[in-house]
Amino acid sequence: MGDHHHGPAKGLGRWLFTTNHKDIGTMYLWFSFAMFILGGFFAMVIRAELFQPGMQLVDPAFFNQMTTLHGLVMVFGAIMPSFVGLANWLIPMMIGAPDMALPRMNNWSFWILPPTFLLLASTLFMEGGAPAFGWTFYAPLSTTYAPPSVTFFIFSVHVLGLSSIMGSINIIATVMNMRAPGMTYMKMPLFVWTWLITAFLLVAVMPVLAGAVTMMLMDIHFGTSFFSAAGGGDPVLFQHVFWFFGHPEVYIIILPAFGVVSQIIPAFSRKPLFGYDSMVYATASIAFLSFIVWAHHMYTVGMPIAGELFFMYATMLIAVPTGVKVFNWVSTMWRGALSFETPMLFSLGFLVLFTLGGFTGLMLSIAPSDFQYHDSYFVVAHFHYVMVAGAVFSMTAAVYYWLPKWCGRMYNESMGKTHFWISFIGFNLTFFPQHFVGLAGMPRRIPDYALQFTDFNMMSSVGAFIYGASQILFLYNVIATIVAGKPVSDEKVWDGAEGLEWTLPTPAPYHTFETPPKIDPAHAHS
Amino acid sequence: MTSQTSTEYEKYYVPEKSKLAVCATIGLVLSIYGAASIMNDMTFGDPNETTSSWTIFICGLFFFLATLFSWFRIAIKENIAGMNSAQLKRSYVLGMFWFIFSEVMFFFAFFGALFYVRTLVGPWLAGEGDAGRMNGLLWEGFEFSWPMMQTPQEAVGGAAAQPIANNGSFTSAETSMAFASAHAWYAWLPLWNTIILLTSSFTCHIAHMGILDGNRKKFNLWLGITVALGMIFLVVQAHFGLTMNAGIYGSTFFMLTGFHGFHVLMGMTMLLIQFLRSVRGGHFTADDHFGFEASSWYWHFVDVVWVFLFLFVYIL
Numbered sequence: 140m141g142d143h144h145h146g147p148a149k150g151l152g153r154w155l156f157t158t159n160h161k162d163i164g165t166m167y168l169w170f171s172f173a174m175f176i177l178g179g180f181f182a183m184v185i186r187a188e189l190f191q192p193g194m195q196l197v198d199p200a201f202f203n204q205m206t207t208l209h210g211l212v213m214v215f216g217a218i219m220p221s222f223v224g225l226a227n228w229l230i231p232m233m234i235g236a237p238d239m240a241l242p243r244m245n246n247w248s249f250w251i252l253p254p255t256f257l258l259l260a261s262t263l264f265m266e267g268g269a270p271a272f273g274w275t276f277y278a279p280l281s282t283t284y285a286p287p288s289v290t291f292f293i294f295s296v297h298v299l300g301l302s303s304i305m306g307s308i309n310i311i312a313t314v315m316n317m318r319a320p321g322m323t324y325m326k327m328p329l330f331v332w333t334w335l336i337t338a339f340l341l342v343a344v345m346p347v348l349a350g351a352v353t354m355m356l357m358d359i360h361f362g363t364s365f366f367s368a369a370g371g372g373d374p375v376l377f378q379h380v381f382w383f384f385g386h387p388e389v390y391i392i393i394l395p396a397f398g399v400v401s402q403i404i405p406a407f408s409r410k411p412l413f414g415y416d417s418m419v420y421a422t423a424s425i426a427f428l429s430f431i432v433w434a435h436h437m438y439t440v441g442m443p444i445a446g447e448l449f450f451m452y453a454t455m456l457i458a459v460p461t462g463v464k465v466f467n468w469v470s471t472m473w474r475g476a477l478s479f480e481t482p483m484l485f486s487l488g489f490l491v492l493f494t495l496g497g498f499t500g501l502m503l504s505i506a507p508s509d510f511q512y513h514d515s516y517f518v519v520a521h522f523h524y525v526m527v528a529g530a531v532f533s534m535t536a537a538v539y540y541w542l543p544k545w546c547g548r549m550y551n552e553s554m555g556k557t558h559f560w561i562s563f564i565g566f567n568l569t570f571f572p573q574h575f576v577g578l579a580g581m582p583r584r585i586p587d588y589a590l591q592f593t594d595f596n597m598m599s600s601v602g603a604f605i606y607g608a609s610q611i612l613f614l615y616n617v618i619a620t621i622v623a624g625k626p627v628s629d630e631k632v633w634d635g636a637e638g639l640e641w642t643l644p645t646p647a648p649y650h651t652f653e654t655p656p657k658i659d660p661a662h663a664h665s
Numbered sequence: 666m667t668s669q670t671s672t673e674y675e676k677y678y679v680p681e682k683s684k685l686a687v688c689a690t691i692g693l694v695l696s697i698y699g700a701a702s703i704m705n706d707m708t709f710g711d712p713n714e715t716t717s718s719w720t721i722f723i724c725g726l727f728f729f730l731a732t733l734f735s736w737f738r739i740a741i742k743e744n745i746a747g748m749n750s751a752q753l754k755r756s757y758v759l760g761m762f763w764f765i766f767s768e769v770m771f772f773f774a775f776f777g778a779l780f781y782v783r784t785l786v787g788p789w790l791a792g793e794g795d796a797g798r799m800n801g802l803l804w805e806g807f808e809f810s811w812p813m814m815q816t817p818q819e820a821v822g823g824a825a826a827q828p829i830a831n832n833g834s835f836t837s838a839e840t841s842m843a844f845a846s847a848h849a850w851y852a853w854l855p856l857w858n859t860i861i862l863l864t865s866s867f868t869c870h871i872a873h874m875g876i877l878d879g880n881r882k883k884f885n886l887w888l889g890i891t892v893a894l895g896m897i898f899l900v901v902q903a904h905f906g907l908t909m910n911a912g913i914y915g916s917t918f919f920m921l922t923g924f925h926g927f928h929v930l931m932g933m934t935m936l937l938i939q940f941l942r943s944v945r946g947g948h949f950t951a952d953d954h955f956g957f958e959a960s961s962w963y964w965h966f967v968d969v970v971w972v973f974l975f976l977f978v979y980i981l
Contacts, residue, residue: 148682156682238679240756243736247686254694283833287709294697301693304767312759316752317677346767350774354920360704362833363916365778368803369818369827370835371913373786380774441796653676 146649155250158242159649160227161545163249167224168538170252172614174216175531177260179607181209186569186603189596192588202586203271204263210274214392215299216256218530222395223248223306225537226334228545230310232640232647233328235319235656240312248306251298259295262288273584275385278366278377282358289359293352300345307338307345314338319639321658325419328638329412332419333398336426340387340394343430348384351377375440382433390429393493393525394422396533397464400486402638403540404468407483408475409635414467421460421467428457438509447506454504458497465494480633481555485536488563489529496524499574514584517577523570535562535613542617543632547646548624554616561609568602675750678743685739688732695725737938741948741956754955761959765966768928772970775924779917779977783811786913790817803827812842816912835912842918842979855979858901859971862929865894866968869936869961879951881943888940888957891964895933902926921978928967935960 147153147162154166184205188196197205227245231238239245262269267286270276281289314335318327327335354377357363364370366377405412412418434442434450442450468490477483499521503509512518535558543549572595577583581592588596631641639658643651699722706716743749749757791809792800800807807820816835818827824834842855850856869891875883902922939957942948949957 152682155687156684158680158682237677240753241760242679243683243685244760246683247689250686250690251693254690258694258698287705290701290705290708291698294701298693298697304764308760308763308767311763312756315759316755342763342767343770346771347774350771350778354775354778356704357916357920360708362835363919364816364833364835364913365916367833367835368786368790368799369824369833370816370916371787371790371813372782372916373789376778376781376786379781380778383774383777443794443796650679 156246158238158246160231160239160242160245161647161649163239163245164224164227164229165545166249167220167227170249171217171219171221171224174212174220174256176610178209178212178217179610181205181212182603183607185209186600188586189588190600191597192590192593194587197586199586200268200271203273203584204269206584207270207273207276208260208263211259211270212256213526214274214388215296216252218392218526218534219303220249220252221534222334222337222392222530223303225330225395225399225534225541226310229541229640230313230331230334231317232643232651233331233638234314234317234322235639235652235658236313236317237650237653237655239309240317241309244305245309248302248309251302255295255298255302258291262291265291275381276355277381278355278358278374281377282355282366285359290356293356296352297349300349303341303345307341310334310338311342319652319655319658325416326658328398329401329415329418329422330395330398333394333401333422336422337391337394340391340426340429344384344387344391347380348388351380351384354380375437378437378440379434382436383430385436386433387426387429389522389525390425392530394425396489396493396530397422399533399537399540400468400489403482403486403536404471404490406540406633406635406637407478407480407486408472409477410471410475411637412467413470413473414463417463418467421463424460425457428453428460432457435504435506435509438506439513451504451506455501457504458501461497465490465497476635480539481550481552481559482536482540484556484559485532485539485562488559489532489536492524492528492532492566496521496529499524512577514582515577516573516581516583519583520570520573520577523573527570528566532562538617540633541640542620543624543627544640544643544645544647546621546624547627548620549627549632550616550620550624554612558609558612558616561612562606565602565604565606565609569599569606570602572596572598572602675752677750678748678753680743685732685736689729689736692725692727692729692732696722696729697725699723699725741942744953745948757955757959761962765962768966769970772921772924772973775917775921776973776977779921782913782917787811787813811914813837813912813914837912854901854904855975858898859975861894861898861901862968862971865891865898866965868894869964873958873961876949876954876957877951881947881949884949885940885944888936888943892933892937892940895929895936895964899926899929899933902929918978921974925967925970925974928970932960932964932967935963 147159148156154162157163157166184197185202188194188202188205227239230236265286265288267288270281270285270289270292272280272285272289276292314327314331324332354363354365358366364372366372366374368374401412401418432450432454434446435454438447438450479487499517503512503518503521539550539555576588576592576595579592581588627645630643630645632645633641639652639656640647642656699718699720702716702718703722706714706718710716744754787809788794789796790800790804791797791807804817804820807815807817815837818824818835819837821827868887872884872887872891875881875887903926936957939949939960942956948954
């Protein structure tokens with residue numbers, strides 16, 4: 140079998156044929172950033188159109204394609220793969236494993252993504268245009284009234300699901316089987332815990348999404364009537380199946396973000412995470428609850444009253460474990476020796492803004508109130524507070540936090556802080572006013588709006604361009620760090636950082652933990 | 666902390682690099698592109714226009730299957746060469762377990778659709794409850810029964826008579842697959858197919874007992890019988906069925922039995938490969954036969970799905 144201490148291979152082959160978790164993690168991260176830029180570009184088109192009332196730049200059909208692709212690309216192309224990239228890089232290093240459990244399948248999970256998104260983006264140039272039915276693709280918009288490109292969309296979703304399922308099986312097998320001796324479950328870093336539970340959610344709901352798009356495919360091409368009342372089916376059935384996937388999906392997006400923040404806040408508070416055990420139980424509770432709340436996305440669809448009540452109370456319950464988490468993060472900082480480097484700033488931004496998004500979520504969970512908020516910009520504001528300020532901010536924090544360990548160079552701190560403040564201001568300028576226009580009755584997914592919403596929409600658009608531009612600064616900072624950042628050789632990088640990955644040399648060697656480390660029994664989780 | 670290592674640790678084999686993933690991706694993406702194009706040609710295309718969709722699909726699929734074949738071959742060779750530690754073998758076990766779990770969830774979606782339609786949508790369309798107001802507006806005269814022998818559209822006079830929400834023509838099921846007469850139970854094929862599939866799970870288990878005892882003759886014999894029973898099941902199953910555009914009854918029936926049939930085909934192929942490996946290659950020993958064991962788990966899984974199918978699709 141030869142020498143196992145090879146460095147990386149040279150050239151393009153290194154990336155195409157790699158089985159190394161760090162290479163695959165890097166590819167996931169760069170790919171997701173590219174998708175973040177693409178999805179961001181779609182968002183800029185939306186905001187440019189909405190800068191003023193009346194039709195400005197694009198026709199309504201194209202506007203609908205933009206909202207659809209923006210959602211799909213951001214959810215499936217940017218946020219999910221970015222956290223899978225993080226999992227690839229960090230989980231083996233955090234649990235003392237030589238690599239992921241199934242390295243070749245790991246590579247396959249990644250390489251499915253780029254051509255699939257190419258196929259999805261190519262629908263823009265197909266006859267009839269790209270899918271224009273929103274990222275939730277409700278039937279019959281996505282069946283009877285869909286453009287022909289919907290077939291390519293359906294198959295893209297199938298293989299994206301395949302990629303997610305394989306990636307998740309890999310993560311589950313790695314965490315369950317590859318922990319270094321002595322690394323018991325309750326000693327795992329919280330990031331590993333949140334990903335284990337996320338992977339379970341993915342394996343459970345991605346097949347249900349595959350089922351939903353398969354039913355669409357059959358309705359479109361083979362004359363079945365799942366989503367058509369004329370044949371005895373029901374369009375609402377689509378919404379039930381979709382949201383049975385869709386609600387766990389939003390926790391799939393946010394749980395790894397919780398994990399990241401649970402690593403970073405203790406490091407910059409120089410204190411262990413407060414309430415580790417309760418964090419684990421809270422994560423598991425959120426995952427369980429995610430399976431029994433799906434219909435809170437469909438209060439206005441005409442459900443029986445018993446259904447409305449059940450889903451309302453179940454949804455409100457989620458505030459309890461989520462509250463536990465927020466209180467634990469705050470308590471971790473209590474009397475800590477705090478410092479405010481860029482990762483900490485983004486984590487604090489996460490904490491404040493995610494909590495705000497959680498509160499608007501609580502408002503939306505109340506069925507009678509939701510009849511007012513439903514499908515308004517209030518909903519748009521809510522889910523961008525949890526998706527952008529939640530998932531994307533924590534992802535950004537993670538990049539700043541672990542980048543020195545990955546490449547052995549320190550990013551420019553003042554540029555990082557500038558990035559944070561511009562992002563923070565741009566983000567809030569974009570989405571805070573959307574609460575108001577939403578409550579005042581502006582519906583989502585429209586290219587034109589009533590005159591009284593103009594001021595707030597202009598603010599939104601300006602904020603969106605600021606937030607978008609700040610990502611260029613981020614890209615520049617990351618590239619400058621990799622190419623010419625100040626070298627770091629300290630293993631810990633951050634004086635408060637805890638965990639196995641910080642015991643490795645900086646930059647992390649190509650192969651790590653080929654024989655497992657001994658876990659100090661007294662050494663608790665970080 | 667890292668300097669100390671445990672001494673009795675068996676190295677975890679990490680393959681250096683592999684072309685498998687990229688090849689599998691090319692095959693997969695070509696075949697989905699081809700499949701989507703074929704369907705679009707069929708539904709939206711000009712029938713006089715010839716396209717290359719089928720060529721792309723077949724080439725892609727062939728390349729994909731060839732890659733998978735070589736992937737499994739390599740994995741088997743590595744195991745025979747002794748490269749797999751006990752820990753690595755556990756990774757394969759976990760992989761198979763969670764794969765089957767994902768398959769369970771796939772069927773869950775279709776069973777969920779069936780239950781939702783039967784217990785809620787049907788009665789609503791027929792005018793029950795608050796949601797039943799639509800009956801008077803759109804589907805006057807529709808009465809719900811299961812199997813649904815008349816679609817709501819037909820109840821109001823067919824596609825031509827339906828002024829709104831008209832998205833295709835939905836004719837009724839001509840035949841009910843339900844258990845018709847207790848007196849003619851012996852002529853009811855689903856019952857026989859159930860017996861065949863349940864028996865094959867037993868024979869598969871006997872084969873497993875055989876290899877655990879190191880008795881290759883017993884293993885080959887009972888595994889061969891299992892594969893043969895799987896084939897009989899598929900032939901009988903392919904023999905009859907509903908058309909899938911026969912309203913929601915045909916839709917749910919066809920999707921559940923169709924996907925189950927496809928999974929039986931996969932499981933049977935897996936078992937057939939294990940059979941050939943044992944007969945021709947002499948693979949598997951009493952303590953190393955996960956290729957077979959994984960296939961047998963899959964087989965028991967399709968069997969359990971069938972039990973639910975038989976109960977909820979055919980009997981109830």
